Each structure stands twice: as C-alpha cells, then as structure tokens.
Amino acid sequence: MKPKNVRPLDTIADNINRVTRGNIIDIGDLLLEAKAQCEHGQWLDWLYAEFTWSIDSAERYMMVAELAAKFRRLRNLKLGATTLYELTDHEGEEDLPAIIEELAKRATKTPLRPADARRVIKIGIGRSRFGDHPDATLVQLVELRESSAWYEKAVAALREREPDTEESARLLVREVAAEYEAEEAQIKDDAEEVDSILDGAPPDLPPSITPPEPQKFGADTEWEGRESFADAVTALLGLRTKTVRRFVGSFSSSELREVSDFLLAIASHADSTSASSASEATS
Numbered sequence: 001m002k003p004k005n006v007r008p009l010d011t012i013a014d015n016i017n018r019v020t021r022g023n024i025i026d027i028g029d030l031l032l033e034a035k036a037q038c039e040h041g042q043w044l045d046w047l048y049a050e051f052t053w054s055i056d057s058a059e060r061y062m063m064v065a066e067l068a069a070k071f072r073r074l075r076n077l078k079l080g081a082t083t084l085y086e087l088t089d090h091e092g093e094e095d096l097p098a099i100i101e102e103l104a105k106r107a108t109k110t111p112l113r114p115a116d117a118r119r120v121i122k123i124g125i126g127r128s129r130f131g132d133h134p135d136a137t138l139v140q141l142v143e144l145r146e147s148s149a150w151y152e153k154a155v156a157a158l159r160e161r162e163p164d165t166e167e168s169a170r171l172l173v174r175e176v177a178a179e180y181e182a183e184e185a186q187i188k189d190d191a192e193e194v195d196s197i198l199d200g201a202p203p204d205l206p207p208s209i210t211p212p213e214p215q216k217f218g219a220d221t222e223w224e225g226r227e228s229f230a231d232a233v234t235a236l237l238g239l240r241t242k243t244v245r246r247f248v249g250s251f252s253s254s255e256l257r258e259v260s261d262f263l264l265a266i267a268s269h270a271d272s273t274s275a276s277s278a279s280e281a282t283s
Contacts, residue, residue: 007283010111028065031058065089071100078111079103086118092125099124130159137162150180151269233263 035043047058064084068074074084090096104122106112112120119139126138135139137158144154154176163169251259 012223024061024064024084025068025075028061028063028068031062032065035062060085060088067096071096073104074100076106077103078109079107079117080112080114082114083112083117083121086114086121091249092128095125095128098128102127130155133159134162134164134166136166139166140173144173148177149184150177153180157179 019075022187034046044055047053047055051058060237067088074087087096087099090099099121102120103117106120107117121133126142130138130141140163141155141158141281144151149156154173156170157176158169161172163172168276174283197233
C-alpha cells in the first residue's frame with residue numbers, strides 16, 4: 001500500500017530535471033564569467049584547483065549557458081540535461097531556431113523525455129530544411145541517408161504524398177527503394193543482353209554461290225533458293241549496325257567479294273528493270 005500524499009514519479013522526475021537544468025545553466029554562466037577573467041594558461045589551473053570536473057564537463061556547462069543566452073525561452077522549457085547537451089552538439093546552427101520553436105510547442109507545460117525530445121528535434125530540423133509538412137513526413141525526411149542512390153526520389157515522394165504516420169512514411173521509402181533497385185536490375189540485365197549479342201558469333205550466312213544469269217531473276221520467277229536468298233539479305237540488313245571487326249575472319253576475302261559481286265549484279269539488274277518500267281510508263 002502506497003503512503004498518502006506521495007508525489008507521482010513523473011512529478012519527481014520533472015523537479016529533478018528542473019533543478020538540474022537550472023544548475024547547468026547557472027553553473028555555465030558562472031564558468032563563462034570566470035573564464036573571461038583568467039589570463040592565458042590560468043583557466044585550466046583554476047578549474048582543476050577548484051573543482052573535480054573534467055574540462056569536457058565544464059565546456060558542456062558553458063555551451064548550454066551560451067545556447068540559453070541566445071534562446072532565452074530555453075530556460076523555461078521542461079527538458080532534461082541529456083536533451084540540453086544534445087542541442088549543443090547539433091551541427092546545423094541554422095536549424096536551431098526551428099528546433100527551439102518545436103520544443104517550445106511541446107515542452108513549455110509538459111516535461112519532454114529525451115527519447116521524445118529527439119523526435120521533436122528531428123521535426124524541427126525537417127521543418128527548417130523542407131518546409132511545412134506533417135510531423136511523420138519530416139521525421140522520415142531527416143532520417144533518410146543522403147548517400148542512398150534513391151535519396152532524391154524518396155525526398156520527392158515524401159514531399160508529394162505527405163504521409164501522416166511514421167509507419168506509412170517508412171513504407172513509402174521502402175517502396176521507392178524497391179522500385180529503384182528493380183529499375184537498376186533491369187538496366188543491368190539489358191546491358192548484359194546487349195553485350196552477349198555483340199560478343200557472340202555472327203549468324204550463319206548461306207554458302208558462296210556463282211551468280212546466275214541476270215535474266216533468270218525476274219520478279220515472277222519461281223526457283224529453288226529464292227526463299228534462302230530473301231532470308232540471307234534480311235539477315236545482312238539487320239547486321240549493318242554491328243561493328244565490322246566482329247565479322248572479320250568468318251569468311252575469306254575472296255568469298256566475301258563473290259557475295260558482293262553477286263549482290264551488285266542483282267542491284268544492277270534491279271536498276272535496269274526500274275528504268276525500263278519508268279520509260280514504258282511515260283511513252
């Protein structure tokens with residue numbers, strides 16, 4: 001059975017934090033005053049002679065006091081010592097006004113635990129850097145790793161869709177990451193397929209043949225091999241964009257010249273036929 005008139009634990013914690021916070025700022029102010037009076041080399045000697053603190057502890061007290069002097073409302077916020085120290089460690093000084101503003105919204109009347117304060121600090125950073133968005137969106141924007149290849153896409157998606165819960169914000173980021181990885185995998189597969197085609201052996205060409213008499217190649221003439229000829233020419237047309245050196249050595253120079261002469265003979269006959277048809281049409 002609990003004794004009567006016992007204060008709640010939250011109240012006790014708030015009082016301890018209030019005393020600690022006040023002491024840190026007050027001690028920091030006094031240390032700053034003392035340091036300003038010390039000659040060169042005298043400061044550390046005085047500090048070690050008078051107190052058991054380390055230089056790091058003294059520096060932290062002074063940094064909190066300097067921050068409280070810059071943002072006066074910080075003295076009245078119900079924050080723990082851990083949060084005060086974390087604020088002095090924040091590297092983005094341009095974010096501090098927005099951070100203090102967000103903390104003031106939540107820690108003026110109600111104590112803010114360190115874990116909750118860290119989330120509020122992220123909200124302040126996000127609002128400073130990305131503008132006005134739901135809290136969950138801002139937290140996720142700050143937590144994104146800028147080194148991620150899909151960082152810009154994730155930022156754009158979060159700012160456009162503005163998820164209002166941290167779960168939906170995390171799901172959106174995972175969705176963007178998955179889409180990016182799928183696109184990269186497809187690009188890699190396409191590149192490997194192109195390399196495979198270019199590095200592979202050239203297609204089989206029909207054997208070298210002696211060109212028949214031109215008059216045997218009328219458009220309405222049916223003869224054995226006409227279909228093979230059409231397939232071979234189609235294949236050659238498809239290979240025109242390939243690098244010539246890939247086909248060197250497949251056939252001897254004389255064989256290739258025979259094929260060339262054969263095709264030139266057909267082309268010459270085709271030109272003659274076209275010219276004759278045009279002459280008859282105009283006569």
